[in-house]
Amino acid sequence: MPIRKTPISTFTSASAVLSALTPKTIFTPASNTTGVKIFAGSAFEYISGAFGTAHFVIATSAPAAITDGVVVSTCAISPSTSTTGFSHKIIDDLFVPAGYGLYFINNIASAATSIDVSWSVA
Secondary structure (H helix, E strand, O other), X not given: OOOOOOOOEEEEEEEEOOOOOOOEEEEOOOOXXXXXXXXXXXXXXXXXXXXXXXXXXXXOOOXXXXXXXXXXXXXXXXOOOXXXXXXXXXXXXXXXXXXXXXXXXXXXXXXXXXXEEEXXXX
């Protein structure tokens, strides 16, 4: 069994309010010159009012919509009467090729979003 590399970089953003269609950059395509191995990544957000969705995406430039780039996460919804919680998880052991960045983007403003991602350079 191969030994996994230890994550050497992390991104953490706690309880940030995110505007609709404004991507949160985890790492840029320019900084990814050799490829990146993502070990773990998740986000949890609260949405007040209207229903929306969000994704982690890989793309060669910052996405302008949630349909830009390749979606690399799953989403689970926890509805309630006042706020709805969304849990997003990056697919395990994801390889992001050189020249691609990783972003988190939603199509509706969030009341609070926490994001955690760990990776290592390939």
